[in-house]
Amino acid sequence: MATGKPQKRIYLVNRDFQLRYAKSAMVVGFVSTVLTTILILWPLYAFEILRIPRFLPAPILVLMCVPIVINIFFIAFMGILLTHKIAGPMYSLIRYMRQVERGNYAAVARLREGDELKYVIRNFNCMVESLVISANEDLDMVKKLTFLLQALKARHDEKGLEEALSMIETLEAKYCRKLANTSNPKKQMT
DSSP: OSSOOOOOOOSSHHHHHHHHHHHHHHHHHHHHHHHHHHHHHHHHHHSSSSSSOOOHHHHHHHHHHHHHHHHHHHHHHHHHHHHHHHHHHHHHHHHHHHHHTOOOOOOOOOOOOTTSSHHHHHHHHHHHHHHHHHHHHHHHHHHHHHHHHHHHEEEEEHHHHHHHHHHHHHHHHHHHHTTTOOOOOOOOOO
């Protein structure tokens, strides 16, 4: 049952990746701001259109540095917001991969509206679906083999048939446990 409380949104899902990207974006933003400022002001100063005294008063220095600082923080903020659309799905995909690794083939990766990596998630879901289909085919084959070996056992009472039958039943039990949570993979895929 849903409560009226809004969910807390976490923007730093993969902190290392997001902060590394934001730092790189800040460096690029700082360099581009400085270069743009130089390219605009240098010709104006060189042709004496703009006259800047050798020692600028503090308010003018502050006015010149404030846009640079605002630009750097804006770029960092946008970098974190943009990487959130990539880091969130990556985190979610890894979580689903771990579920499949543990044998939970019912894991279906889903994305939030506006997330990136849709192609990767869609292919992951197709991979899980093909694993389920393959496992179901193997399980059907094991069931057929079990039936055939039981028929052979009724005719011949050999120790080898007993051992083979036991191994096949063990394999069948293993697949039954893995596929217990999946009823129809086509219905669950989105």
